[in-house]
Each structure stands twice: as structure tokens, then as C-alpha cells.
Amino acid sequence: MIEQPKNFGFGEDETMLRDSARKFFADNCSADKIHHQVAGNPDIHRNIECIWDKSLWQQIGELGWTAACVPEAAGGIGMSLVAAVALAEEAGRAAFPSPLISTFNTTFVLRECDSAVATGLLGEIASGKPMTLAITNKQGSWEPSDSDVSVTDGKLNGTAWFVQDARKADGFVVSARSAGGIGLYYVEPTASGVTIDADGIIDLTRDQAHISFAAVDALEIAAPGTGDVALAHGLPAIQAILAADMVGAGEWLLQTTVEYAKVRVQFDRPLGFFQAVKHPLVNVMLDIDRSRSLAYNAACAIDSDPQRSDWENIQKLAHMAKANASEMAAFSSSRAVQFHGGIGFTWECYVHLFFKRQMHNQMLFGDAKYHRAKLADMLIGKAA
Amino acid sequence: MSAADRMDTPEQAEFRAYCRDWLDNNHPGQPPVRLPLGALELSDVDALHWLQTWQKSAYDAGLVGCDYAKEAGGGGRTDCQTIANQEMQRAKTPYLPNIIGLGMAAPTVYFHGQEEVKNTLLPALLSGEEIWCQGFSEPGAGSDLANQQTFAEKRGDSWVINGHKVWTSLAHFASWMILLCRTDKSEKYNGLSYFVVPIESAIGNGVTVRPLIKMTGETGFNEVIFEDLVVEDKYRLDAVGAGWQVAMTTLAHERGAGLLVTPSAGGLDQENTRGANTSSPSALIKLAKTSYRNGKTAADDPLIRDEIVKMAIRQEAFRQNQRRTLVPELTDHPMRIPLQNKLIATEFNQDLAEIGYDIQGPASSLYLNDDNASDGGEWQLAYMNSFGVTIAAGANEVQRNILGERVLGLAKSK
Numbered sequence: 001m002i003e004q005p006k007n008f009g010f011g012e013d014e015t016m017l018r019d020s021a022r023k024f025f026a027d028n029c030s031a032d033k034i035h036h037q038v039a040g041n042p043d044i045h046r047n048i049e050c051i052w053d054k055s056l057w058q059q060i061g062e063l064g065w066t067a068a069c070v071p072e073a074a075g076g077i078g079m080s081l082v083a084a085v086a087l088a089e090e091a092g093r094a095a096f097p098s099p100l101i102s103t104f105n106t107t108f109v110l111r112e113c114d115s116a117v118a119t120g121l122l123g124e125i126a127s128g129k130p131m132t133l134a135i136t137n138k139q140g141s142w143e144p145s146d147s148d149v150s151v152t153d154g155k156l157n158g159t160a161w162f163v164q165d166a167r168k169a170d171g172f173v174v175s176a177r178s179a180g181g182i183g184l185y186y187v188e189p190t191a192s193g194v195t196i197d198a199d200g201i202i203d204l205t206r207d208q209a210h211i212s213f214a215a216v217d218a219l220e221i222a223a224p225g226t227g228d229v230a231l232a233h234g235l236p237a238i239q240a241i242l243a244a245d246m247v248g249a250g251e252w253l254l255q256t257t258v259e260y261a262k263v264r265v266q267f268d269r270p271l272g273f274f275q276a277v278k279h280p281l282v283n284v285m286l287d288i289d290r291s292r293s294l295a296y297n298a299a300c301a302i303d304s305d306p307q308r309s310d311w312e313n314i315q316k317l318a319h320m321a322k323a324n325a326s327e328m329a330a331f332s333s334s335r336a337v338q339f340h341g342g343i344g345f346t347w348e349c350y351v352h353l354f355f356k357r358q359m360h361n362q363m364l365f366g367d368a369k370y371h372r373a374k375l376a377d378m379l380i381g382k383a384a
Numbered sequence: 385m386s387a388a389d390r391m392d393t394p395e396q397a398e399f400r401a402y403c404r405d406w407l408d409n410n411h412p413g414q415p416p417v418r419l420p421l422g423a424l425e426l427s428d429v430d431a432l433h434w435l436q437t438w439q440k441s442a443y444d445a446g447l448v449g450c451d452y453a454k455e456a457g458g459g460g461r462t463d464c465q466t467i468a469n470q471e472m473q474r475a476k477t478p479y480l481p482n483i484i485g486l487g488m489a490a491p492t493v494y495f496h497g498q499e500e501v502k503n504t505l506l507p508a509l510l511s512g513e514e515i516w517c518q519g520f521s522e523p524g525a526g527s528d529l530a531n532q533q534t535f536a537e538k539r540g541d542s543w544v545i546n547g548h549k550v551w552t553s554l555a556h557f558a559s560w561m562i563l564l565c566r567t568d569k570s571e572k573y574n575g576l577s578y579f580v581v582p583i584e585s586a587i588g589n590g591v592t593v594r595p596l597i598k599m600t601g602e603t604g605f606n607e608v609i610f611e612d613l614v615v616e617d618k619y620r621l622d623a624v625g626a627g628w629q630v631a632m633t634t635l636a637h638e639r640g641a642g643l644l645v646t647p648s649a650g651g652l653d654q655e656n657t658r659g660a661n662t663s664s665p666s667a668l669i670k671l672a673k674t675s676y677r678n679g680k681t682a683a684d685d686p687l688i689r690d691e692i693v694k695m696a697i698r699q700e701a702f703r704q705n706q707r708r709t710l711v712p713e714l715t716d717h718p719m720r721i722p723l724q725n726k727l728i729a730t731e732f733n734q735d736l737a738e739i740g741y742d743i744q745g746p747a748s749s750l751y752l753n754d755d756n757a758s759d760g761g762e763w764q765l766a767y768m769n770s771f772g773v774t775i776a777a778g779a780n781e782v783q784r785n786i787l788g789e790r791v792l793g794l795a796k797s798k
Contacts, residue, residue, distance in 0.1 A: 007711045015713045251716075258792045272794030279784045281792060286724055293704035294697070296714065320697045369690070372697075376689035379696055380669050383684040 002313075004304045008296040009082040017068065017079075018086035024063070025094035028056055031252075031350040038097055038204040042347045048198040050167040050207040052097045061128025065100065069107050074122035080303040081108070081237050085244040085295060092248025092361075095353050097205040099130035099165035104241050106131040106173050109234035113184060113222045121171065121186060121221065132169035134160035134187075134211055135231060142366045144175070144182065144231035149213060151176040154220070156185060156193075156213035164364070166196055166209035173221060174213070175231060180224025184231070187218050203360035204353060236302055236318030238365055243295040243325035246361045249354050250288045250325075250332040256351065257281060257336045264341070271339065280335050287328040294321040316378055323371035329358035392467070399450075399464045403471035406445050411475055412438040421663075423483040424553040425604050432515075432557055435481035439512030447472065448480065448647040449490070449510035456494060457507030465645040472649035479649050484554060485509040485516030487646040489562045491637045493580060494644070496621035496630045505560065505580065510647075514559035517583065519549040519608060520631070526775075527782045530573050530628060534565040534610060543620070545581065545590070545613040551776070555593045555606040558583045564631050567624055576627030580619045583608070590614065600768045601752075638777060641722065661759045662766040663733065665696040668740055671758060677745040691739045698732055720791050727783045730773040737767035 010018075038051045060066070068083045070076020084104045091100050107125055110118045125131055137148040138161045149158035156176055163172070166189075174185045189196060193216040199208040222230045258281060261272035271277045298321035301314050308314060333355040337344040344351050362368070376383075392400060417431050426432050442448045447468040452458020480486060490509055493502055508514040525531040534547025547565060555561070561583050568575030583591055590613030595603040622630050636642040661667055669692060672683035682688050705728075708714050709721045740763035741748045750757035751764055774780050788794045 006707065008708070008714065010711065010714060254792075258794065261794055270795045272788065272792075273797055275781070275785070275797050278788035278792075278794050278797060279781070281794070282784045282787045285720070285787065285792065286728065289705055289708075289721060289724065290698070290701035292714075293708045294701050296708065297700070297704040317700070320700055323693075324697050324701060372690050372693045373686075375693045375696065376686075379665075379693060380672070380683050380689055383686065383689065384681065 002301070002305045002310055004300050008300040009080055009303050010086070010296075013079065014083050014086055017065075017083055018090060020063070021065070021087050021090040022093075024060070025090055025096065028059075029094040029096055031095070031256075031353065034095055034097065034205070035350050035353055039347065039353065048200050048207075050198065051204075052099075052168055057098055057130065058128065060098075060100070066103055066107075066128055066130075067126035069104065069111075070122045070126040071111065074119045074126065076122065076126040081240060081299045082296065082303060084108070084237075084241055085299040088241045088244040089248040089292075089295075092245035092250075092357070093252045095205045095249060095252070095357050099132060099168040101241060101245055102132035102165040102169060103130050105164075105234070105238045106133055106171075108237035108241070109133060109173060109184070109231055110221070112230040112233040113226075115221055115223075117186060117219055117221045121173075124171070129171060130165070130169045131171040131173060132163060132165050133175075134163045134166075134172045135175040136160060136162040138210075142235075142370065144228035144235070147175045147177050147182060149174055149176040151178045151183060151185060151218065151224075154218060156187065156216045156218045159210050159212045161210045162199075163209050163211050165207055166211060167198060167207045172211065174211075174218065175227055176218075178224045181226075182228035182231075183220060183224040184222035184227035185218035186221050187213070187216055191216050193217075201360070203356045205357050206360060233308070235365070236298065236314050239318040239322035239371075240295055240298040240302065242361055242364055243291060243298070243321040246325040246329040246358060247288060247292045247295055249358050249361070250284070250291065250328050253332040253336040253351065253354050253358070254281065254284050254288060257284075257339050260340055277339055281339070284328075284332050284335050287324070287331055291321070291325040291328045294324050297321065312378065316375065319371040319375045319378075322366060323368045323375065326362035326366075326368040326371070329362040333358040393463070395462065396464060396467050399461065400467045400471060403447055403468050404475075406447070407471055407475040407477065410441060410445065411477060412441070415478065419478065420604075423479055423481045425602075426481060426554065426557070427603050429557075432481055435478060436512045436515075438478055439480045439482060442472070442477070442480070442649070443511040448486070448512075449506075450647075451644055452490070452494060452506065452510065455499075456502045457510050463645075465647055469645065469648050477649040480512065480647060482509060482512045482515050483648075484518050484562075485512075485514070485560075486648070488518055488634045488638050489516040489560070489580070491642050491644045491646075492562060492578070492621065492630060492634045495633055496578065497580070498618055501580070501618055509560075515554055515557045517552050517555040517558035517561045517608075518634075519552060519561045519563040519565075519581070520634075521551045522548060523550055527779045529564070529631070530576065532564055532566045532576055532627075534563070535569075536565050536567050536577060536579065536615070538567070538617075538624075539614075541617050543579065543615045543617065545579075545610045545615060547610050549608040549610075550596065551605050552593075552608050553605045555583060555608050556595060556603075559585070561608070562634065564627055567627070571625075573628045574625050576631070577624050578621040578627040578630035579615055580621065581610075581613060581615050586613055598769070598772070600765055635778075639722070639726065641719075662737060662740055662762045665692055665699055665736070667759075668692045668695060668736065668743065671740055671763070672743050675744045675747065675758060677743070682743045682745070688739075688743055691742070695732070695736050695739065698728075698735075702728055702732065717791050720787075723783070723787050723791060726777065727780050727787070730770070730780065734767070734770035734774055737763055737770050741767050 067076040068079045072078035137146045172187045193214040195212040196209045201208045264271045298317040301317045336351045343349045446459045450459035450461045450464040454460040536543040536545045563579045563581045567577040592609040675682040752761040
């Protein structure tokens with residue numbers, strides 16, 4: 001049994017970081033401002049956009065957010081996963097359009113790679129370079145062993161799908177197969193032979209693309225046969241980070257809907273008077289609290305066991321966190337739209353920003369059913 | 385040394401060492417009969433007496449009621465009940481049988497009763513020699529607790545009580561009852577008053593206790609009928625008309641949000657407790673591996689697997705919620721999680737038992753009286769019994785109102 005801190009590892013530094021992030025988003029990223037920024041054009045057939053505020057990204061780089069979870073040896077601050085989880089929660093609460101989550105995800109994969117290249121890349125992240133993972137095949141498999149990209153003589157060929165924040169990132173960590181198994185490789189978007197095809201996605205706070213590689217020169221981060229292991233070791237952290245983003249967004253949806261239910265009057269009563277509204281909002285709160293506790297718990301379990309001496313427990317708790325948060329993400333979104341009534345169904349109501357981010361998040365790196373199936377195999381044993 | 389130990393004051397540390405030593409030498413061992421899951425389910429006199437002997441010995445040793453004043457039969461200590469509870473939990477002692485007395489009656493009498501009444505009644509309550517019950521619910525006053533119809537009429541220096549209480553757990557063993565009733569018909573909330581009244585000594589003399597049979601076929605609670613029961617005025621708690629405020633003290637302690645910590649043990653190794661086989665996701669897994677649906681092992685059915693996993697997630701989340709509650713920086717509102725606990729725990733048990741029911745396929749039709757029933761038919765029993773707690777102590781619909789109003793700040797639904 002690994003000893004865990006009672007406070008999930010939220011010490012003074014982590015709490016201060018969280019509070020300063022909350023203030024940063026309150027000052028710079030009101031829902032009104034984000035909506036103005038990313039939802040200016042509702043035309044479904046508009047050009048596929050990639051809108052984000054690079055000056056804000058520069059500021060968060062200066063605040064040390066990207067350096068927070070980079071080990072000190074690589075030039076970072078060396079904080080643990082709960083720091084990223086705290087920041088992800090605040091980013092979710094603001095529906096922050098940025099490559100922050102993708103950069104965190106990349107950080108936690110690179111931390112599992114034992115190479116000078118990985119250390120160098122972590123250093124670049126620490127100094128503010130946005131990066132993302134290109135590790136998913138066309139079928140959308142979340143398994144680290146699946147890739148539609150191959151590598152021969154140091155050159156990548158093939159296509160990586162569902163790449164998050166692809167047009168915001170300045171570096172890609174690509175998984176590719178060869179005779180030796182899956183390896184990880186570093187490519188920059190400007191490299192010769194790279195084509196980024198933007199996907200038309202629903203979420204207005206992200207961009208997504210499939211990226212084709214035609215004989216692209218790549219730098220090896222993890223050798224064939226070790227890349228899938230590094231990815232697998234990074235996945236629980238990624239699941240906890242995404243769960244935290246959903247917790248933050250869920251809390252925004254809850255509080256915004258509660259405020260609306262206090263002021264919107266129908267049948268001479270505020271909406272919140274009616275138990276048909278009140279009770280489901282309470283259920284959303286219960287679901288958020290479960291998700292929040294599970295996300296912190298998963299992060300703390302990962303932080304408390306860097307040697308993975310109880311690897312099964314780490315995986316289990318991360319699956320639980322992502323499974324619960326994914327379901328909560330869909331639930332908090334649906335109730336927010338429903339209880340905002342007619343206005344909630346319109347483009348002008350900010351709820352859709354969060355609804356869309358939640359629906360994207362709940363699928364990303366496996367939805368609730370995916371993670372529960374994994375848990376079933378672990379808790380019950382594989383089905384006959 | 386655990387983290388809890390490190391936060392002890394010197395008095396607590398000394399007391400903890402004392403409790404640990406006493407429990408090492410005085411654990412009551414295993415019960416002679418199988419105990420029900422909790423004290424509210426007690427129906428067997430032998431089980432009751434065995435548990436009363438245990439409570440008395442723990443009381444005599446100073447582990448029960450330690451934070452109450454010495455004049456009221458307590459230990460005169462400060463913040464030590466928590467320590468005793470932790471140590472009894474650690475030592476896996478049986479639960480304390482006088483659960484309503486300790487959890488609800490004692491703090492209410494203590495904070496609202498006259499000195500003489502406190503000092504006469506509390507020692508035998510804390511020791512468990514006198515069992516207490518609670519007279520709140522009535523046929524017309526369940527969730528709407530203030531709709532009390534039982535009436536106390538002042539005659540001379542005494543009160544004459546008439547009315548009908550229901551769902552009264554432990555009344556069949558009780559010496560005393562805490563009673564909420566009406567003393568003024570013109571005002572709903574301000575027309576209530578609060579008394580302690582005798583039960584056992586008044587049977588046939590104004591009090592009738594009749595068992596109510598639960599849907600499970602078991603007894604366990606009662607109805608109590610008052611016909612001209614005469615009660616001395618000294619047994620009134622606080623002012624005439626202040627019954628609702630007094631009742632809030634009772635309910636705050638029932639929810640674990642009162643000023644005094646309720647003495648509790650309840651860590652007995654569970655093999656000797658009915659219901660232990662039907663209370664966890666791991667029990668569901670065990671059941672699924674030996675049950676069949678449509679000719680297949682239930683544990684291989686993807687829908688059953690998913691339901692079991694959902695329960696495992698909820699169990700872990702409940703644990704982690706409790707852990708998070710202790711970290712103020714990680715909770716937005718101090719009562720947000722504590723007020724969820726009753727709701728979450730009771731619905732968890734209900735859903736768990738329902739899945740246990742489902743897993744068995746056609747064998748779920750079998751009950752306690754069939755030798756072929758899985759786990760002795762206790763899943764089916766647990767499912768039916770689970771409604772007792774989703775309804776009791778403020779139905780979960782009322783709990784959702786409380787959360788919506790007090791935590792989220794939504795308009796009151798009444």
C-alpha cells in the first residue's frame with residue numbers, strides 16, 4: 001500500500017498556483033470575451049478556423065505554467081501532476097482556447113521517455129513552446145500500440161489522426177511503427193513533407209487535424225519497442241488532466257445554470273423553486289464532486305508512486321476518474337442547455353461553448369464506456 | 385503512527401493510549417447470535433442484551449459519553465469522543481445498541497433539558513441500560529415534519545398527551561422517547577413543543593407499542609399510540625412553542641453536524657453481521673461469478689459488468705469525497721459534501737442491491753425461506769430494506785431540496 005498525502009498533494013505551492021490561475025482567467029478570459037473571440041461567426045460552412053490569443057499564451061509561459069511539471073533537470077519547476085490537474089481544472093472552467101492541455105499531455109509522455117531528446121524537448125516546453133501528441137490512428141484507437149504512421153531509416157510516412165491543437169502546436173510527438181515496434185518521434189509543423197489538414201470540429205475552443213507525413217525527417221525520442229510503453233505510462237496522467245478540465249467546465253455549467261435558475265421567473269416563481277429543475281441540478285453537483293475527488297485521487301496516486309510499484313492501482317484510479325468525468329461532462333452539459341430553456345438552445349447563450357468543449361472532452365482519450373470496459377477487465381477479469 | 389495521532393492534543397494522546405490499552409484487554413469478542421447490520425434493526429432480545437453489556441462496559445471504562453459533563457454521567461473531557469470512536473473502530477468492536485439515545489436524544493436533552501432531568505436520565509442512556517427511541521414521524525408528518533398532530537395539553541402542572549407515532553425504531557425495547565408534538569394548533573412551526581416521555585414504564589398506562597411489519601416480512605420498527613399519557617412538566621425541553629428549534633438540535637446531530645460527537649463503534653468483523661455479503665462491489669463480483677443468466681455466467685455479461693464497474697467507481701468516489709472534505713482548500717462550500725453523504729450512501733446501497741438482484745436471473749425470485757437462494761436470499765432482502773433508509777431521516781427528495789437550497793442557493797420549494 002503506497003502512502004498518500006491526505007491533501008492529495010495540494011500543498012501551499014499548488015494551491016497558490018491554482019488561485020493565481022483562477023484570477024488570471026477571471027481577469028482575462030470571461031465567457032463573454034471567449035465567446036466574442038471564438039464564436040464570432042456561426043456559419044457552419046465558414047473556413048475552419050484556429051483562433052487563440054497568443055499574447056495570453058506568452059503570459060502563461062512567463063507565469064511558469066508550462067514549466068510547472070517539467071522536471072528540474074530538464075529546466076522546469078519540477079512540480080507534480082496535481083499542479084497540472086489544478087491548472088487544467090481552471091482552464092476548463094474558463095473554456096480556455098489554447099494548447100495548454102495538449103502541452104501538458106505531451107509533457108507527461110516525454111517524462112516517461114528516457115532520452116536526451118526527450119529532456120531537450122521538455123526544456124523547450126518549459127520555456128513556453130506549445131506541443132501536442134500525434135498518436136491516434138484513423139479508427140480513433142486510444143491504444144498506444146496502434147498507429148497509422150510508419151518509420152523507415154529515420155523518415156516518417158503515413159497519417160496521424162485526431163491530433164489536438166495541431167495548428168497551435170510548434171512541435172509534434174508522433175508515434176510510429178517499424179519492425180522493432182512503436183517508437184516516438186519529434187517533428188515540427190514546418191518540416192518538409194508535413195501536411196496539416198484541419199478537421200471541421202464542433203468544439204470552438206480547440207482545433208484538431210489529421211497530419212500526413214511524406215518521408216519526413218524525424219528525431220527519435222523513444223526507440224522502437226519503447227514508445228508504446230512510454231505512452232502507456234503517460235496515459236493515466238493524461239486521463240486525470242482531461243478529467244480535471246471537465247470538472248472545471250462542469251462547475252462553470254452548474255454555477256451558470258444555478259444563477260439563471262435564480263433569476264428566470266416562470267409561473268410567478270424562480271425556476272429553481274421547481275424540483276424538476278432543482279433536483280437534477282443537485283445531481284449535477286453530486287456528479288461533479290465525485291469526478292473532482294476521483295481526478296485528484298488519480299493524480300495523487302500517480303504522484304505518490306513514481307516507480308509504479310502498484311501500476312494496476314494507478315491505471316484503475318485513472319480509468320475511474322476519466323470514466324466518471326466523461327459521464328458528468330455530458331450530463332452537466334445537457335442539463336445546462338435544458339434549464340436555460342429557449343435561450344440555452346441559441347448561439348448567443350454562452351452555454352454552447354462549454355457544452356461543445358465537454359462533448360469533445362468526454363470522448364478524448366476514451367469515453368466513459370471505454371474506461372469502464374477496461375475497469376471491468378481489471379476488477380472482474382476478462383469475459384469468457 | 386497515523387496522521388490522526390499526530391494531531392492529538394496532549395489530553396487526546398493520553399486518552400488514546402488509554403483507550404487502546406483498555407480495548408486490547410476488553411474486546412467483547414464475537415456475539416453469541418448473528419447481529420443485524422445496524423442497531424436500528426435489532427429485534428432479538430439476546431442480541432440486544434449482549435450489545436447492552438458491551439455498551440455498559442465501554443461506558444464504565446469512559447469510552448462512551450466522554451465529552452459530556454460528569455454531573456450528567458459523562459467523562460468531563462474535551463474533544464475525546466472522536467478519539468474513543470477511532471480506537472473502537474480500529475479495534476473492530478461491535479456497534480453500540482443505544483444508537484438513537486446516543487446520536488439524537490443525549491445531545492438534545494443535554495442542550496435543552498433541565499439540570500435535574502439531564503442528571504437523572506443521561507447516565508443510564510450513555511451506559512445503554514435504558515434504550516431510547518424517537519417520536520417524530522406520524523402518519524401525516526413524514527417529510528413535512530412540522531405537520532405534527534400528536535397533541536400535548538397542559539392540565540395543572542402536567543401535560544396530557546394524545547396521538548400516534550409511526551416508524552419508531554427500537555420502541556419495543558425503549559424506556560424513553562424524545563417526542564416532538566403540538567401544543568398550539570394555531571401556528572405550524574411555533575406551535576410545537578418537545579418532551580421526553582416514558583415508554584416501557586407507561587405501557588398500559590397511556591402508551592401502546594405495536595410492531596409494524598416491513599415489506600420484507602421482518603419486524604424492526606413500531607407504532608406508538610398515546611392515550612392520555614400524563615407527563616410531568618419538568619420533562620419538557622426548552623420553552624413551550626420552541627419544539628422546532630429543539631428538533632433542529634436533534635437533526636443536526638443526526639446528520640453529524642452537531643456540537644457533540646456521537647459515540648460510535650461498529651467495526652466488528654463483518655462475518656457476524658447480516659447484510660455484510662450484500663454491501664460492496666466486490667460482493668457483486670463474487671455473486672456474478674457464480675450466477676447464471678441465459679445460460680451464461682453473469683460475470684461475462686457486458687451489461688452486468690458495466691453496472692458492477694459503475695458501483696466500484698461510486699464507492700471509490702464516496703471514499704475520496706470524504707478525504708477531500710478534510711481539505712478546506714479543495715471544497716467550495718463547507719457543507720457541500722457533508723450534506724450529500726446520506727443521499728449518496730443510501731442510494732449506493734439501493735443500487736448495489738438492485739444489481740445484486742439482477743445478476744441472479746431467475747434465481748432472484750428466491751427469498752430467505754429457500755435453501756437454493758444465493759447468499760441466503762439476502763440481496764433481495766437488502767434491496768427491499770434499502771428503501772427504509774432512502775425514505776427515513778428526511779427522504780432523499782428532501783435531502784435534494786436541502787442541497788439545492790442551502791448549498792446552491794436555489795429558491796425554497798415550499
